Amino acid sequence: MEKVRICPVCGREVTDRNRKYCCEECSKKGYIRNQIKRNKERDQRLKEEKEKRAGRQKRESSLQELARKAREAGMTYGQYVAMDYARIRRE
Numbered sequence: 001m002e003k004v005r006i007c008p009v010c011g012r013e014v015t016d017r018n019r020k021y022c023c024e025e026c027s028k029k030g031y032i033r034n035q036i037k038r039n040k041e042r043d044q045r046l047k048e049e050k051e052k053r054a055g056r057q058k059r060e061s062s063l064q065e066l067a068r069k070a071r072e073a074g075m076t077y078g079q080y081v082a083m084d085y086a087r088i089r090r091e
């Protein structure tokens with residue numbers, strides 16, 4: 001039984017069983033297409049990882065900063081945040 005391969009670029013039958021594409025031109029197009037797809041997926045993944053990391057760091061550092069400021073002012077974190085919020089509203 002022989003399976004008929006279909007060229008993923010132009011949809012024509014691929015006669016050479018060792019090839020994925022029907023011709024050299026489609027092979028090139030298919031390769032470029034794969035590269036673009038792979039690059040997009042990689043960029044997306046990198047972007048998501050970066051955002052995740054940045055978000056976590058930012059949240060942690062601002063919380064730590066607030067906690068430190070509250071300690072320095074001799075207040076609890078809740079008191080300090082309430083005071084800070086009131087000050088911002090006045091400005």
Ligand SMILES: [Zn+2]
Pocket residue numbers: 007008009010011012021022023026
């Ligand atoms: Zn083709």
